[in-house]
Amino acid sequence: MAFDLNLLLVGTYHDWLIQGLRLSLGIAGITLVLALPLAMVVALFRLSPVAALRWLGVMFVESIRNVPLLAHMLFWYFGAPELLPDSLKRWLYAGNIEVLSATVALTLYTAAYMAEDIRSGIRGISSGQFEAGRSLGFSFLGTMRLIILPQALRVTIPPLVSQTLNLWKNTSIATIIGVGELMYQAAKVESSAFRSAEAFAFATICYLSVSLILTGLGLFYRHRFPVRSA
Amino acid sequence: MRYARFMTSFILLATLLSPLAKADQLADIKKKGEIVVGVLGTDEPNSFIDPATRKIVGYDVDLSEAIAKKLGVKLTLKQLSVAARIPELEQGRIDLLAASLTHNKEREAKIDFSLTTLVTGQRVMVRKDSGITAVSQLAGKKVLTVKGGTQEPNIRKAVPTADVVTFETSLQAFIGLQQGKGLGYVNDEVSLFNNYGKLGDAQKDYVILPQNLSIEPLALGIRKGELGLKKLVDDALRELEKSGEAEKLFFKWYGPNSKVKFDKRTFRIDSDKVDG
Incomplete structure (x- = not known):
């Protein structure tokens, strides 16, 4: 069987794969938008002067980071929704519970990693800056918002880009709970048409090109906004 | 250049080894x-x-x-x-x-x-309270099954508008049906009867639709x-x-003592021909 490029360019199988690519991009996009602020909050919790908040931050990061994403997916799909009251459950199940569960799992998982990157970015800013802010009368949050975070952002962007890359590739795990993303559609083409090489070549090229674009954006940012030495 | 040469020799080696x-x-x-x-x-x-x-x-x-x-x-x-x-x-x-x-x-x-x-036939199990009594009623509904088998193409052929969601194992699809995440669960008849047998008291809530999607x-x-x-x-x-x-x-x-409970065998192991 020769490689049938046409199969990837027109027809039902093409439509399935494009549909999968769209959904993968959508899930990655929404997850990124949700995970970033959550990660910021968790990072601040971990650096907070209040011990209880620090503990909450540690618990969040460690409990999520130390369990495989696959287990998170299965839990948020088969486990967690079953604990909800019946009427809410029925409403959820009538919608696209697969995509919802996958997004929740990915958001928490990505946020745990991003929180650690943001925290180390903040810690990378000399503590003298923080002390200067506080001694000039800024509050903890004020010092963070006006003095530390703008500087930390430049340090943090490269690791965050790499977490976004991971997020993009991790969307493929959602195939396990029946989400019709790119890998799922590739498997569907494989079992309907026996065209494994074509289907997975398409998926690989999609993952690779989106990843390379993200890496390119990261490089551009680093070039345009280099880390300033204090 | 170096890389191209490496790849060429790699491919050559692979071709040489494949007859073995x-x-x-x-x-x-x-x-x-x-x-x-x-x-x-x-x-x-x-x-x-x-x-x-x-x-x-x-x-x-x-x-x-x-x-x-x-x-x-x-x-x-x-x-x-x-x-x-x-x-x-x-x-x-x-x-x-x-x-x-x-x-x-x-x-x-x-x-x-x-x-x-x-x-074996391939059929669909549904919950009784879904009110579904024929395969055609699954149009536009979520139907669960296993990934990579003939189940998915067969249900798609029978009900083109069904929203088919597939899982790694048929057991996951069956759990999905029990949790109400889909209205139908497609599988080989023998597996469906077996799943049904395992439901115990809950059997009264489920029904296997009589229509065969395929043999x-x-x-x-x-x-x-x-x-x-x-x-x-x-x-x-x-x-x-x-x-x-x-x-x-x-x-x-x-047989009758299994969960599948067939009382007769309608085929013999004597042919390797199948219909188109």
């Missing part, structure tokens, strides 16, 4: 003293893990056992996902497939099949062109049929 991989498989099996058979292990009663012994048992396993005995070699089972079955066989990581495998014309282009070992002849899968192995497998199956052992095995796994 195509040596007679039957001879290899005998030399190894072992036949590796791919099974699902998640599809009761064809192959599943017996909770008491933690061993994989079932109709597919008993057939494999009989073939290993005929060959005079040790049987090693390898658990596979539904979607991995044909690729694993093609790449020679297993010698034989005994994994609830449907024999159809499309697949004949990729692998060879033994005599048909079981004929599925199941067979063992053999790598394309391994005629020696195919002949031996077919001979072993014919002997089982002749001695009455095949009938006994059928009733052991699908």
Whole structure:
């Protein structure tokens, strides 16, 4: 069987794969938008002067980071929704519970990693800056918002880009709970048409090109906004 | 340049080595003293893990056992996902497939099949409170099944507008149905009856729709062109049929005392032909 490029360019199988690519991009996009602020909050919790908040931050990061994403997916799909009251459950199940569960799992998982990157970015800013802010009368949050975070952002962007890359590739795990993303559609083409090489070549090229674009954006940012030495 | 040369020599090497991989498989099996058979292990009663012994048992396993005995070699089972079955066989990581495998014309282009070992329909289980009584009513509804088998294409053919969601194992699809994540669950009849048998008191809430999506002849899968192995497998199956052992095995796994509860056997193991 020769490689049938046409199969990837027109027809039902093409439509399935494009549909999968769209959904993968959508899930990655929404997850990124949700995970970033959550990660910021968790990072601040971990650096907070209040011990209880620090503990909450540690618990969040460690409990999520130390369990495989696959287990998170299965839990948020088969486990967690079953604990909800019946009427809410029925409403959820009538919608696209697969995509919802996958997004929740990915958001928490990505946020745990991003929180650690943001925290180390903040810690990378000399503590003298923080002390200067506080001694000039800024509050903890004020010092963070006006003095530390703008500087930390430049340090943090490269690791965050790499977490976004991971997020993009991790969307493929959602195939396990029946989400019709790119890998799922590739498997569907494989079992309907026996065209494994074509289907997975398409998926690989999609993952690779989106990843390379993200890496390119990261490089551009680093070039345009280099880390300033204090 | 260096890279291109590396790739060329790599491809050359691969081409040179590939004829070695195509040596007679039957001879290899005998030399190894072992036949590796791919099974699902998640599809009761064809192959599943017996909770008491933690061993994989079932109709597919008993057939494999009989073939290993005929060959005079040790049987090693390898658990596979539904979607991995044909690729694993093609790449020679297993010698034989005994994994609830449907024999159809499309697949004949990729692998060879033994005599048909079981004929089963494919049907849909629904919850009674969904009010669904015919397959056609599943139009636009969410239907759950296993990934990589014939179930998905068959339900799509029967109900093109159904929203089909697939999982790695049929058990996950069945749990999805029980949790209400879909309105229908598609599988081979024997597996559906088995799942139904396991529901216990909850049986009153579920019904298996009478309409067959398709008739599925199941067979063992053999790598394309391994005629020696195919002949031996077919001979072993014919002997089982002749001695009455095949009938006994059928009733052991699908008979009135099993969860499937078939009271008669409507096929014989005597042909490796399927309809288009």
